[in-house]
Amino acid sequence: MAATPSFPYETRLNVLHKSLEVIDEKALADACEFTWYNQTLCKVNDSVVRLGVVQGEYHWHKHDQDEEFFYVVDGLLLIDLETRTVELSPRQGFVVPKGVMHRTRAECRAVILMVENAGIVPTGSSTSHP
Template sequence: MVKYYCNLDEERLIAMVDENKYNLNMDIKYDYLEVIKVPEIIENCKEKWFNQTLCKVNSSVLRLGIFEGEFHMHKHDNDDEVFYVLDGELLIESEKGSFKLAKNEGICIPKGTMHRPIANTKTIVLMIENEGIKPIGD
């Protein structure tokens, strides 16, 4: 169950999402000119739904998702979102239809579109989003 609150900082808002169901790390893990070590993050991940911001690119961020299970239905009013599957398989359910993504496939979800990612097995995903996006939705 997702609870939405107004005027709370993003950290507090994320903590209110289903009490630890998702591990959403908004801190930027790698600085400019620092090698991004995705296999190391994957190896150390024990959570079923994990998200780590890897780096900032202009006003966007590159995030790594390690997913197993279902995220809740949500939308981003002012932000597009890209999902690109590195390993596994990701189903994106949306108000515009369902999209099954295999390894090396991706999709761009337009702002304002209700959607939810589902991973029936462990799936590794790269995401590109605006830096200020709320992963749990608006």
């Protein structure tokens, strides 16, 4: 799925690697030319691991049926919740529970990994600001 005017992010839901293949996250991130990029790397059981190369703000949203795990590889990721902002540095992770309104943002380029249900809609089920 390519970027659209309503969600100007480069989101690729195709599974890039199968089981038993080596995944070179650094090479993929280094080659990325997009400001906000999301690529599904692999499937693990009923979940997927996605690479995010991000800078700027994602829109406010929530996932009514799914949790999301964010893990920072490089840079600094901020996760805004309705009541607080969580700051993640490299080698730190955080789970956003299902139904919780949130947005991710990075003032400078950050590289992250996300683990989520394979059927999740990355843009969320609601775009209202808290």
